[in-house]
Amino acid sequence: MSLDQWQDEDADPSSSQSSSETYMVGFVIANIVGLQFYSGNITGREMVGLVREPLNPFDKNAIRVLNTRTIQVGHIERSVAAVLSPLMANHTILVEGIVPNTRTSGNRYKIPCQIHVFARLEMFDTVKSWFSRGGLHLVSGDDVSFGLSEAMVVKERRERKGIKSVDEIFKLVDQNVKKKAKMVAVEPPQEIIKSELFVHQKEGLGWLFQRENSGELPPFWEDRNGQFVNILTNHTTDNRPEPLRGGLFADDMGLGKTLTLLSLIALDKCTRFGTNSSYLNTVEKISEVEEELSSSSSKKRKRGRVSEMGTGRRKQYKTENSRSDGNCKGKSVGIFNESSGVPLKKMTLIVCPPSVFSTWITQLEEHTIPGMLNTYMYYGNRTGDVEELKKYDVVLTTYSTLASEDSWLDTPVKNIEWWRVILDEAHAIKNANSQQSQAVTNLKANRRWVVTGTPIQNGSFDLFSLMAFLKFEPFSIKSYWQGLVQRPLARGSQKGLSRLQVLMSAISLRRTKDKGLIELPPKTVETCYIELSGEERNLYDELEGEAKGVVQDYISAGSVVRNYSTVLSIILRLRQICTNLALCPSDLRSALPSNNIEADVSNNPDLLKKLVAALQDGEDFDCPICISPPTNIVITCCAHIFCQSCILKTLQRTKPCCPLCRHPLSQSDLFSSPPEPSDSSITDSSSSKNVISSKMSALLTLLLALKDQNPTTKSVVFSQFRKLLILLEEPLKAAGFKFLRLDGSMNAKRRAQVIEEFQVPVPGGPTVLLASLKASGAGINLTVASRVFLLEPWWNPAVEEQAMDRVHRIGQKEDVKIVRLIARNSIEERILELQERKKNLAREAFGRRRKNQREKKLQLSNFKNMKMVGRSGSWT
Incomplete structure (x- = not known):
């Protein structure tokens, strides 16, 4: 589920690897007109960019034509744009343009252009029918003229003498x-x-x-x-x-x-x-x-x-x-x-x-x-x-x-x-x-x-x-x-x-x-698998079973995207059970609304705020518009969460709607998020629960063993749940550890003070830093520590790598050991599988081609099978 391109009115769902594959339906011949009004030029057979211009005051279906230098050449003629533009707007088709030949001495104010149309296989009949009703001849694969296509996918199947592929x-x-x-x-x-x-x-x-x-x-x-x-x-x-x-x-x-x-x-x-x-x-x-x-x-x-x-x-x-x-x-x-x-x-x-x-x-x-x-x-x-x-x-x-x-x-x-x-x-x-x-x-x-x-x-x-x-x-x-x-x-x-x-x-x-560019001490990464307790396992299995049913209902009803925030909330609760039950609300089933959530939430602001509060508990939710951690969170009547500034910008459009489900929106349909809980309220609300979870117990065991080996060794404990970092303070204090906390609620000055205090090697000083993964994963130096504990896996392995390299970097003198705590037989293991595919993709992009073709196919599957792109997403 990626919304990388939604803001562009010319948005293209196939631009992300999460989208279904598209194939060429055919092509149409159209004229580029209005050349006399623009400075861009085309001098020969040339690819051109086609971009919708919905705010054009003369034609809401207008499609601009850009040359390779991104300079406008003209527009696609109005009759063709009227057919193409609606399909482009709702992401049914993708289009690519190419001017086949050098301009002739004909009409100097227009140039013929081939527009190649791509769509998912199941949409072929719909697209062809739409073109037919619009009076356009779509030259498709069964047409004799199809061989004249200049599309790259067609040309690559033909050998053209004297022309390099x-x-x-x-x-x-x-x-x-x-x-x-x-x-x-x-x-x-x-x-x-x-x-x-x-x-x-x-x-x-x-x-x-x-x-x-x-x-x-x-x-x-x-x-x-x-x-x-x-x-x-x-x-x-x-x-x-x-x-x-x-x-x-x-x-x-x-x-x-x-x-x-x-x-x-x-x-x-x-x-x-x-x-x-x-x-x-x-x-x-x-x-x-x-x-x-x-x-x-x-x-x-x-x-x-x-x-x-x-x-x-x-x-x-x-x-x-x-x-x-x-x-x-x-x-x-x-x-x-x-x-x-x-x-x-x-x-x-x-x-x-x-x-x-x-x-x-x-x-x-x-x-x-x-x-x-x-x-x-x-x-x-x-x-x-x-x-x-x-x-x-x-x-x-x-x-x-x-x-x-x-x-x-x-x-x-x-x-x-x-x-x-x-x-x-x-x-x-x-x-x-x-x-x-x-x-x-x-x-x-x-x-x-x-x-x-x-x-x-x-x-x-x-x-x-x-x-x-x-x-x-x-x-x-x-x-x-x-x-x-x-x-x-x-x-x-x-x-x-x-x-x-x-x-x-x-x-x-x-x-x-x-x-071996620098003589850094070695870094080892170990995965420590944790068995959930009986209570944790029973609750996890029960919620997972019910969640599967809810999501399957969404899939059957075609409403997964409309219930995007709800799905994320369910996944978050499963992950929280793996870490500590105290992170979850007493009524876990509040994470499992009915398939009619759109109708429920429009008149139920309390339910909306519950969804926001659930997603605020973790750091892995991004605003679907800016693909960054949301600021001034608001939730819509259709139960989708955005930055306030991002969604307000959306409402300035001529037809304001939710970028996820296209539900009509106005400012009255936006609800503010509840304030984040204070540190004291977190400890008070959790005091009646058993806060020493299986994973926390394992962490304390590892830290105590490390303390017995060398009392001065410093450790950084990363978590994406600020609440968990706060809950860890009492057990650490009881075990005799001196610690500091660094999280996103602190301003830049306070963060700098914490880092400086942790860096000073004072006898009897703090040996454990409880760190928020997002607040501490980039841009800081923690080489005073030599041990890193990751309490949960992150959807994005690059974020984890950044966290590890706060410790393993120039200036590190000790061997570095990274320990990842993973709940066995849980969603956390599936996250590790997704991480590995993403790592392979990054390695291959910067690698060199190998001669072993069989190995190539295995590596390429990493690209083809990557069906998830946002940090917020999870379905593979």
Whole structure:
């Protein structure tokens, strides 16, 4: 159940791997009209993007046509749009467009276009009937003219002499990527960076520096005698495409990406480098490598081979004598504005979650010379003056801050053309249509970086939003991503996996800790299976049996989506039984409403609030609109839960409705969530229950055994239930442990105090940190601990990995042991199976193709069988 695309009126359910597979029904011929009103052009056989425009004042069925540079060319003629648009709006069909041939000397105000229509197999008859009633001739597979289709799925079945297939093009690009795989280590300027970098960090700095200053054509572009052609889309232009200056920095968590990025920023600041000959030599090495690659590529172009590198006007790395500016002395390595020759203002905007702010500030304090990198925190009470921001080298802000300003007409962040934008923890924008994703994508930037150790959290579609931010054409356009990568992947095609691997190798750098890049102590992960007590087992089996019946009724009635929140509530209660019965309400059957919940809740606000309270108990529920933990939670009359700001934005549409079930909505249909319970109320309400569950008892046994071995060993206990962390305090105190708690209810200042207190190795100090998985899973350093206990499995394995790597990272001196507590014969075991499929997907995306075809098929099944994408979801 993924709502990744609902906000886009052109939403495409097949864009997620959770959707049913779609197949080509046929195609129609339509004209692109209104060319005289738009600047976009089409110069030959070219793929085009088709996007609904429901707010068009002249035609609510209007469909815009975009070329490969996302510039509007025109509209699909009105009679055809009237048939296509309603089916696109309700997600019955997906469409892809292609202009078959070069424009003729006919009507210069319209261009013929093939529109290929895709649908689920069971919808074929419905689609054909709709087209027939609309007076359109749908050329389908049994039509003689079907062979004229230019659709990729049809072309790949035909051999076309002299024309390279898509996979031949990908293969040639891959060969070029492999030739450029040589890493060059670059020393950071010592006048700014005072810490010594590891070898892999220096090589990473060299890779970042190369990509930022490259003059190459972007991947999939060719220079053909002064004309530039995208060999995938056939778009031709006289203007040289801008290099893809940036990419995906995806090193494993804990390998020091932040320091590497600070070193990159320092290279900008230090426009006068010292006389360090080793640094100058490394810059010269980079130049030599690029010259060698450029020369090699030029020779291949002469032999008619595809290349991703261009010639002419390529920026050079150059050293020149210049006077000191007071910061650094000696030679300079500068990047200049090509037209004016004036050094560009090099301001870096860093976007990150609030929890990562402290990491950047700490790293600046630890690794840079004070005062050398002027930093401004654009957060909370912030300036509105552009000139004020321009005084700083680094500006730190959050995704939510940018999202809140997205609708503002005039903000300093929007008005500055940034030298560089860095998205830290970039998986935060995995939903390409969320407001925060759109806000960062719309920023003006010369260089763009997405930085995350977990680029794939749920499925391969997570990568599309990164492509959109990086402006990696044509993959930054949804229809191209779907046709070239997503659809083949969803069908388990080897072509889809190979293409994805080529794309990742072309734009990303990923190194993992298991490659021995740094001498970290070993990390072991153990799974400790817990047998539920008799009471826990009886209650679990009873609720599971009843829940299966309720969900089956929903399935039979076709109302699963309408009862989305209810299903999640049921699953949550099953998981809570596995952890501690005190987490559950006394009347568990309140989690099992009837199949007529829509009718029940419209007049029953108390039932609505019960559902909200149930989902508030855990941290694994995301707002289905922004795919982030909800803020200011509201629940609708149809029993669906959203952020207040997200659902209010929905109500601004011409036909406001619930994005999950399409039930009509107004503000009077929204109910506020109950306040979160206080710590004291949690302990009071649980005092009458047996709070020492089977899982808690096992945890205490493990902690006591560890204490007997070494009383000073520190442990972090992660849970997604804040209530459980509070319930653990009394048993820990009774067992003689000193502990601290860190959860999402604390403000940033209090969190920092807790972390600082836990880090201090004072005799008799706290040895256990009770930590909320979401509040502590990213952006903090807990290397003072060497043991991690995970009390429940998370739907998303990347979140668990982030939690583990708060401890297992640079600075860790002890062997690290991770213990996962799993209730046997329960939903927790099924979550582990889902985790493994997601892990395999991420590994394969960044892997290389193997020769063993049988092994390939087994790996591809990981993509094909992944039927769940949201963290909120659970059905596999």
